[in-house]
Amino acid sequence: xxxxxxxxxxxxxxxxxxxxxxxxxxxxxxxxxxxxxxxxxxxxxxxxxxxxxxxxxxxxxxxxxxxxxxxxxxxxxxxxxxxxxxxxxxxxxxxxxxxxxxxxxxxxxxxxxxxxxxxxxxxxxxxxxxxxxxxxxxxxxxxxxxxxxxxxxxxxxxxxxxxxxxxxxxxxxxxxxxxxxxxxxxxxxxxxxxxxxxxxxxxxxxxxxxxxxxxxxxxxxxxxxxxxxxxxxxxxxxxxxxxxxxxxxxxxxxxxxxxxxxxxxxxxxxxxxxxxxxxxxxxxxxxxxxxxxxxxxxxxxxxxxxxxxxxxxxxxxxxxxxxxxxxxxxxxxxxxxxxxxxxxxxxxxxxxxxxxxxxxxxxxxxxxxxxxxxxxxxxxxxxxxxxxxxxxxxxxxxxxxxxxxxxxxxxxxxxxxxxxxxxxxxxxxxxxxxxxxxxxxxxxxxxxxxxxxxxxxxxxxxxxxxxxxxxxxxxxx
Numbered sequence: 001x002x003x004x005x006x007x008x009x010x011x012x013x014x015x016x017x018x019x020x021x022x023x024x025x026x027x028x029x030x031x032x033x034x035x036x037x038x039x040x041x042x043x044x045x046x047x048x049x050x051x052x053x054x055x056x057x058x059x060x061x062x063x064x065x066x067x068x069x070x071x072x073x074x075x076x077x078x079x080x081x082x083x084x085x086x087x088x089x090x091x092x093x094x095x096x097x098x099x100x101x102x103x104x105x106x107x108x109x110x111x112x113x114x115x116x117x118x119x120x121x122x123x124x125x126x127x128x129x130x131x132x133x134x135x136x137x138x139x140x141x142x143x144x145x146x147x148x149x150x151x152x153x154x155x156x157x158x159x160x161x162x163x164x165x166x167x168x169x170x171x172x173x174x175x176x177x178x179x180x181x182x183x184x185x186x187x188x189x190x191x192x193x194x195x196x197x198x199x200x201x202x203x204x205x206x207x208x209x210x211x212x213x214x215x216x217x218x219x220x221x222x223x224x225x226x227x228x229x230x231x232x233x234x235x236x237x238x239x240x241x242x243x244x245x246x247x248x249x250x251x252x253x254x255x256x257x258x259x260x261x262x263x264x265x266x267x268x269x270x271x272x273x274x275x276x277x278x279x280x281x282x283x284x285x286x287x288x289x290x291x292x293x294x295x296x297x298x299x300x301x302x303x304x305x306x307x308x309x310x311x312x313x314x315x316x317x318x319x320x321x322x323x324x325x326x327x328x329x330x331x332x333x334x335x336x337x338x339x340x341x342x343x344x345x346x347x348x349x350x351x352x353x354x355x356x357x358x359x360x361x362x363x364x365x366x367x368x369x370x371x372x373x374x375x376x377x378x379x380x381x382x383x384x385x386x387x388x389x390x391x392x393x394x395x396x397x398x399x400x401x402x403x404x405x406x407x408x409x410x411x412x413x414x415x416x417x418x419x420x421x422x423x424x425x426x427x428x429x430x431x432x433x434x435x436x437x438x439x440x441x442x443x444x445x446x447x448x449x450x451x452x453x454x455x456x457x458x459x460x461x462x463x464x465x466x467x468x469x470x471x472x473x474x475x476x477x
Contacts, residue, residue: 003201004080005193007090017078017235018212018228020221021358023068024077025087025166033088033116034072041288042374044144047117048072048315049124050290051084052238053194065191068261068290069124071143074221075291076214076228078235082198084190091123093184099123100165102157103179117144118154121286122161124181125175129173132165135461138401142373143285168447213348215257216291219300229458237293242350245269250356256295256349260284260307263294272356279365283307287373293351297329298461301339303408304377305400310365312399312409313382314354321350328353338404361395362388366458370445377402377444379454383462391421398462400455402445403438412437422463431456 003012006029022039025031025048038043051067060154067086091097097130098105099122109115118141125131125140137158169176177183199275212231214220221228236242242257245266252272254263263269264280273279283289297307298318308331310325316331320343332353334342358364365382369375379402386395396417398410413434420426 001204002077002081003197004082005084005190005197007086008184010197015077015120016229016392017076017233018214019077019160020229020327020460021048021072021075021077021080024053024080024336025085030085031070031087031089033117035113036111039073041074041143041218041285041382043114044071044117044121044141044285045114045288046071046073047120047144047206048088049084049086049120050080050192050415051125051194052082053191053198064129064345065194066309067124067127068131069121069140069143069287070291071287074216074218075438076221076233076235078214078218079217079237080235081235082194082201083403086120086123088119091119092185093181096183097123098180098182099126099161102160104383106153106156106280108149108153114144114146114148116329118146120167122158123183125158125455126161126471128179129170131308132162132402134162134268137162139321139375141284141425145309149330156292160446166329171195173286174340175468198208211322211370215296216259218288218292218390219302224417236295236348237291242295244351247272247356252354254294254352254358256351257293260289260294260297261286262290273363275364281373282365282367294352298342298349298352299341301335301341301406301469302401303338303406305407306367306377306380306401308403308407309380309399311354311356313350313365313384313397315356315384316352316354319350320344320347322346322348326350335406336394338405351462357384358386360388362462362464364462368458368459374471377405380450381458381462383459385462385464387422393420393422397436398459400438400458403440403451403455405439408438410434410437427460431459435457 001012001014002017014251021402026034034048035045037043047069048069049067050169051065053063054066055063072320099119121144122142125137133452172421174188178185178188211235213234215237236257239257242255244255245268246253264276270276290371294300294307311331318327318331319326319328333438336342363384367377369377388394390403398414398416400408400410413430418428435452440448442448
């Protein structure tokens with residue numbers, strides 16, 4: 001039995017847990033405002049909000065109700081358990097909400113197919129406790145595509161909304177949002193209702209012999225939609241034991257079910273990677289980042305998995321568990337071939353562990369794709385480099401995607417560079433070794449020659465700022 005609140009209605013259903021929330025709300029509950037577009041999480045037409053009781057960030061005690069935008073075409077119904085699921089019908093009262101009115105006033109809709117998705121993403125922005133500026137409003141709709149408006153009218157609506165949130169208080173936010181017609185009044189009681197519902201769920205744990213482990217579903221539902229729909233599900237997405245991020249004895253451990261958003265919001269991670277926001281913007285879109293888990297990205301074994309490339313450059317280890325015992329291996333040894341893993345069928349990634357980079361090191365992540373944003377990589381690469389005062393490379397870890405059948409740790413290139421003083425000759429030789437380590441193929445994202453060129457340029461882009469002059473000389477040769 002799956003239990004959650006759908007708009008203002010408490011739901012208890014035995015609907016297949018592997019079915020998508022999209023199919024449940026549209027075809028079972030006949031809430032037709034949630035549209036079907038790509039069914040791959042790209043267009044944003046099916047965007048809804050998922051409200052969940054989450055632990056407050058480090059330094060603040062207790063829990064809070066947090067709403068996140070998600071593409072429900074990729075959200076298994078099992079992941080709705082204990083949450084407040086909000087469709088466009090759930091934010092409309094006797095009149096248009098402030099978000100809907102802003103879009104209407106700025107002619108922010110034409111054919112209207114994408115409009116519910118934009119409305120829900122912007123409502124998620126309105127409900128966010130920490131974000132209320134215009135740039136935040138624009139970021140909230142980075143997963144929504146419109147074929148009609150040219151976006152400028154939608155941007156004007158976002159400006160109206162951000163200007164209207166100037167006086168939003170830090171406490172009693174829901175009451176203020178209701179008073180100003182951003183959300184209906186029933187939202188005020190949702191946190192109390194969810195707490196009661198979660199208690200009921202905990203007292204009546206679901207009985208399942210589920211064999212299919214699923215996290216966010218953003219890869220699995222695209223690749224194996226029918227199999228997931230029919231399967232008995234082991235829901236790992238809301239497993240609190242797998243949601244932890246901790247730093248102890250200079251080792252950072254990240255639970256397998258931590259999402260890309262949770263990773264980016266962690267004060268621990270932000271402290272380790274000062275340029276984290278720049279990197280995260282290159283990874284998918286807000287709704288996908290709200291769903292996609294760290295372990296899911298690694299296990300999917302895509303040759304261009306962004307977080308996989310990120311962690312490979314940190315020389316990360318992964319802890320594999322079957323529930324009874326576990327074993328630890330280096331991530332670079334996890335991939336044996338295309339979609340081939342050093343993992344037994346009953347194992348899952350419990351956590352990812354890496355050593356906090358030394359203060360004299362530089363970390364960088366780069367990605368090139370056909371579109372700047374909301375696209376998969378043609379080639380991506382990351383580098384962790386530790387430099388001596390004389391320019392000697394004390395240590396280096398390099399990774400790259402899109403240039404081999406699996407995410408590649410460039411061990412040969414790193415071994416050559418270690419102990420060398422950076423100069424043009426050393427870097428040219430490193431590129432030669434790099435080209436021997438990779439085996440790109442020509443596909444829809446570019447020719448193999450183009451991918452070799454891209455990786456060379458990304459490698460030079462990893463050079464620290466003091467070496468900018470050398471980098472410019474190399475790039476233009």
